[in-house]
Amino acid sequence: MNSHDYTPNDHLHQIFTSPQSLNELPQLLSYTSSYKHQLGKDITKDIESYDSSCPVGLNEDIVSLISLIRKVKSDSHVTQNSISSMTGSIRDLDQYKKNLVLSMTILKRLQMLINANNTLISIMPSHNYKEILSLFSVIKELLIFFQPYKAIDEINQLNLMVIGTQNKLIDDIFIDFEDFSAHRMDRADQLVYGCEILELIDVKYKEKLLQWFENLQLKDIKAIFNSVEEAGSLDNLNRRYIYFNNTLKSVRGQYLDIFPKDWQIDLKLTQLFCTITKKDLINLLGSTNVKSNTLLDNLMATLDFEKALNETFKTTEFTQIISSVFEPYLLIWINEQDKVLSQKFSEFMAAPQLPSEFNEKDDFLTVLKVNNVPNIANSSTELFKNFQKILTSILKLSNGEILIELSKLFIKYLYDFHNKILAPMIPKNDDDLGGGLEPLKYLTMLLNTGDYMINNIDDLADKFKSLIKDQYESKLPTYENIKDVYFKLINKSISNLLIKISNDLKFSWRQFMNANWSNMDAINDVSSYMLELKKQLASNLSIILPLIIRESYIRNFNDKLVELLITSLSNNLKFIKPLNVTALEQILLDVSFLKEVSLKFPLYADPNYDEAKSTNASSVSYQKFVNNQFHGLESLLKLLMAPHLPIENIIESYFELIGDKSIRNFMKILNLKDINKSDQTRYIENFKLQLTLDDGTLTNQSSLLSNLEDEEEVMSASVSQVSTPTPDLRSPKLIPAKINNFEKNLRDFALTGENHVSKLNENFKNFGKFFRKDND
Template identity: 55%
Template sequence: MASYNPNDLLNQIFNSPETLNEIPQLLNHTHQYKTQLNRELTKQISQYQHPSQLNNDILELITTLKSTKSKAASTQSNIIVMTQSIQCLDQYKKNLVLSMKILKRLQMLIISNNKLDGIIQTHNYKEILSYFSVVKELMSYFKPYKSINEINQLNLIINKTQNKLIDDIFIDFEDSFTNNFTNNQLVYGCEILELVDLKYKDKLLNWFYNYQLKEIKSIFNNLDEAGNLENLNRRYIYFNNVLSNIQNNYLSIFPSNWLIDLELSKLFCKITKQDLINQLSNSNQIDSSLLLTSLTKTLDFENKLNDIFKTNDFDKIISKSFEPYLIIWVNEQDKFLSNKFIDFFQISKIPQEYIDINNLNDFLTILKVNNIPNIANSSIELFKIFHKILTQIIKLTNGEVLIDVSKVFIKYLYEYYLKHLLPIINQSIHPNQNSLPSNSPSDNIESIKYLTMVLNTADYIINNINDLQEKFKNLINEDYKDKISFELCHDWYFELINKSIICLLNKISDDLKFPWRQFENNNWNNMDSVNDVSTYMIDFKACLNNNIKLILPLIIRDGYIRNFCDKLIENIIYSFMNHLKLIKPLSILNIEQILFDLSNLKDYLLIIPLYSNPNYDELKISNEDISKLYTRLVNNQFKKIETLLKLLLTPTLPVDNLIENYFQLIGDKSVANFNKILNLKDIDSNQKAKYIDNFNLQLTLSNDLQDESPILSNLDDNSSNLTNNSEDYQSQSIHPQSQPLPQQPDIKDLLSSKSPEPSLPEFLKSKSPRILSNNSLKINNFEKNLREFALNGENQVNKFNENFKNFGKLFRKDNSNE
């Protein structure tokens, strides 16, 4: 057996530890049993060793099977003969029952039809419906028996009665509506028509709908004045009266599931939509205000129907026909904005409070008392108009016309950029010959007013563009969201912000020309000690202060204030590094004086962002008021020139010391940069060769040098450009003059390109210089070498030991600030 488990049997046999002693007996018994089975198996096999015996057994089995099959067939035939009469009797019974059933139903049909004929003249459709439904059901049962003449005759009689009933119902409906009487039996008549055939239901409803809309079709057709667009609201009012009359008087004569008021309303909307399409397509000129008024009334009508029937089936069922023609209204808004731009030219771009004030002290007083945002009022007015237009159109549609509206907005944002703001930048870059001199206080204040206004206005427009784009995408249909984009506008106005900042920096650079002339004429060669802050630096800071106090309070966004300050400091450091060429030879005393002046300037530049508050008090400075990031940037920028000056303190001889200190402080392998240092140290061109050869030789021993150090990257190597150094700095930025004006875009193609989400452009991001990480470690070695050099007694530096103490103090002060 497949399920046999010897373990179970073993567990029964050896059910205790003592039974293990009986294992030999069990093995003996098992062996004897196996021997007996083998003997029996051998005996069985031996019986079939002869084939004749096996064949005899098989033939005997076949004979027995045939005999059994024959007896079974005989038995079956006997049973059939015995039960045949019973089967016939069963069939007779079935036929009799079916005949009785047919006769009974035929009797019922005849009785019901006779009763129907008897009451059909009463027009009592409720009772008629009860009999007619029975007749209709019974007739469906007798459809297979239409070949019988009597059944066919009865069917013709019933059809005649049915046709008479249908005619009576239609006549009663006509009488009811013509003579204005109420027949509460007509609702059952409707059910009778539906029972007869659905085509009669449709015929009745078509008659009813046409009857109700007959006057509307007659009065408000496209051939008469009443059918004009001006009378569209009258059509809606008229239908509302018809619908109210039906709901009050006629709903009870139709089955509730027919929803005749809803279907009639849909039919009216379909007819009205077709009339509107025909009228709008055949009109040569459509007034935009009339178009919007009609669309508004249509939307109100659709919403009212939705409210009445608690559905959304009427959304845009008529109003959709207006959408292809809303471009007429969009064109009207285009004309309106075009006329509005003419008014913008007559409006002052500067807030009224700032217009006539050209005295520095008066202007500062105004800023302290009433700091009005310096934004062009016309830009605020422009976005008010945009929001008004968007609010107006979104009440009417959320379709494709919003794309056309967005294109009109983009068109006038470009117009505002090109004709209202960009000319101010161009005027700043290329002033007229008749303008005030650049050193005129009035001209200085006026230029700052307009440049900061352009910056603030561009920022204001960018923020509103973001909001505008978000509104469009939230309001427009999902299918058109990808076609809304104001990215081009972002680019235009970010460009304006960049140009405004650069023009302000250029303006300060122009104002600093006089202090730089003082720097050049400072009699550096006759210095015998380090004095107090130099005269040029006093004027330098005064010039900066006059500009900073005006510019920063007029910039409304902190990010641009920080960006302006970062750029200004880069410009100043760049200018200082390049003006060092004017001092030849550049002595240790000169360097110490310059470091002292730079330390004084650095203290001032660290606090200039605080001047963005016009009420800032210099006597109440707190370290917490100054950004750590900004402080780090200032330190990093000043570290560039301080590192350069430390290198310039290295004596020209021995050559190896100069090159070693160059590698320690500057840390690059640029021969061009090393040549700049040689020029600053005024080394004769005949002597440069040995310095450069030694430089190249030591390069082979240094592997940790960078290709070019950021410290000297902005240092010019051409002394002929000294007078234009500030302009050279600006040329490395994105100068407005170097930027071609954007081409007037095709409004159809304005949205064809995609760009990433707007962020602060690269040209507005502060670029923190990369400082060598090992500079601070190498400065100590450099000071040690200087001390050793001083003890050796070089003739050129008689006062080195005395002045070096002051020099060390400057370094310690710088380190303490970091």
């Protein structure tokens, strides 16, 4: 109820909760009247109590104070009016003073303007533009001051008079420039101030003067080299550049001092010339059939011109300012590079591919020790030098869509380099890989060159991606397919090197075959066939490994060679009948010797390696690989030593030593142990029975036994023939080399050198041609 926004409705609804409660209204009114009366008494009592407690005379003081405040307020208004009346006169006086000062300033500046204009008129005939510039700068400032007063007739007339003087000054400056260009004016040092005057008057007069000057300097060029005249043809583009260079030289020598430096008239003139020339070239190239020679000549002349301009002005803004118009026609240039590369390929096919040091008549091992020359095809480095040269040239013109066509061109010649230069060097038949060094030189050269090509192809692809504009990057052709071609070349080279070694080991395996194994009653020292095998391996590896550049390929080759030796020895076991324990123990001793020899293979990569003096060891990973490979062969020999009866024993030994569940491989062991076919059924049935007890420890197939040939597979071969299977290393069908009869005879000689020793000295100088494709 004490709130200011109190409404009695809420309480009324609480009191009169129903229509029947209205009957109590008289009682309520009576109670309300009584309560009101009582409140009145309380208020009166409180007032009387307050009056009795206040000091005497307080009310009178309050009334007096209020009256005094009212009087002070009235007096303040009177004072304010008096002050306002007084200061109003002062303000008027200040305004009069300001107007008087402004009038005096206007009159003074008006007098200055008139005097300056009169002085300007008087000195204009002298053409002393330095002094005129000083005066005109003052006049220009004064005119700006009088701009608000142009409505005054006198001021407007004076402004028109100054404008007339200004126009006369403009005409005089232009006339003086014309006189100077005609060599009729001596005081050229004043013209630079004339330029500043024109710029001060209005920038449009500066532009007008520059336009006049540029037209004057380019007038002859426009007249002589227009598209109608013969001089304006593409054949005379270089003459246009020469003519302009002379013009530019004249401008820089005679006119730079008469124009302000910040105008850069030589730069502006050059930019205009380039714009005009570019427009003319667009019309010429679009309206004529351009010959490739003409296009290239003009392109090179334009590039040289742009380069010279950049050097002259120490900038890069002239790069491609004109030559960019040639971009739509650069395919003609690409076709020209196609011809250049084609001609280069003729040179590549006519030149020897081996480094010149490898054709010397000295002992080749000595050459390897003395000369650290990488065995890479000479033409491969030349090919990429030509690529780099072409790419550098094209980047002067564009880094746009034309790079896609150039990339395709490079890929084309990468294929040609493989198909025409390298692939024909691979021997057509395995029998061609006879004795002598030539196959080793060429095959290692092919391996190294393949690796060199792959690395440079990667660099080339990355370079194209980094140089080409972003919108064209996705359209670049992929280099993955051509890389696969060179990877296959590397594999072919390694395979043929292994075949070459296999051919050289035939005599050792023949000794192995002819040994009296059946009558051997005691284990001797290492067998003679194994000593001969070591000799042949050392002879080949001392040449092959130093010639292979990349260490990873040396490791790959050695791994495959170890696998080849193990497979070859395993497959030759079937020709020894019977395989008695003593013979197997001797072979096991020989295998141990062969493993020690194999562990030293990587050391032959050093041309100065000497087995008798060296204490070096191969890498741990390679040693682990060799031990794992020979473990399988040793397990095979130990299994062959196991007695074939009882049947369960040999099967248990097979599971323990070989550890696979291949019935076919188990039958190979039975054949090697010379068990009759009729008896083999019992072994096989027992083997199958034992397989049902396998707890998952057996593998599906042993890698060594899977490569072991069945006796039936070589049944048609003669017993005296040496078996040198290389099922995983056979080279695929090769592209035959086209050679003339003389070169074919030399090649046959090189590949069967042991049968033609008497002719070696006579034909040694032609060895470089043995594997080279003829240049027909």
